[in-house]
Amino acid sequence: KQEVTQIPAALSVPEGENLVLNCSFTDSAIYNLQWFRQDPGKGLTSLLLIQSSQREQTSGRLNASLDKSSGRSTLYIAASQPGDSATYLCAVFSGSARQLTFGSGTQLTVLP
């Protein structure tokens, strides 16, 4: 059974800092990995999608990497802003199971 772990559970940083969120998964037989953002009481917003054959994806100030063999992904946020404050969720898609398995998220607070 696939298990996804995100560290840290919560993170508070001053504005402008670069930061890294971590995600690990137990079964490396994944199809892809997706990073989401969730604001309080809202749905999920997709940030980046990395296919199993890819090593990284970039969008603006966000960069996500994937090391399938070691079961790890990182989300790098450059020059953080207060508007980045949200919960960040990592999810892996296993083709055989046909479902996303989510981590419990990292709650990020960026202080002005």
Next chain:
Amino acid sequence: KAGVTQTPRYLIKTRGQQVTLSCSPISGHRSVSWYQQTPGQGLQFLFEYFSETQRNKGNFPGRFSGRQFSNSRSEMNVSTLELGDSALYLCASSRERDDYGYTFGSGTRLTVV
């Protein structure tokens, strides 16, 4: 381009009642999945539909059911509601191929009293 639309946004129901939630996927997306999010359990997979067929089901009791229509719209139903069913229910859609990732709706917040 319209996103994934879930209705209603909020619901308050009494224990023992039943409820139906609706999800309209992005145009052209034929796969619809449902997830339950609670503070204690996080995000858990309920079921996935493709071309009106349930392809996969999570570990939830039979009180949770769903269906998909020919226009790809989906509904999920929960019968005999329990207090523990209070949650944010999220719907996600994707294209036929799995490597395009999932787009989520804003969710339906269900409160059972």
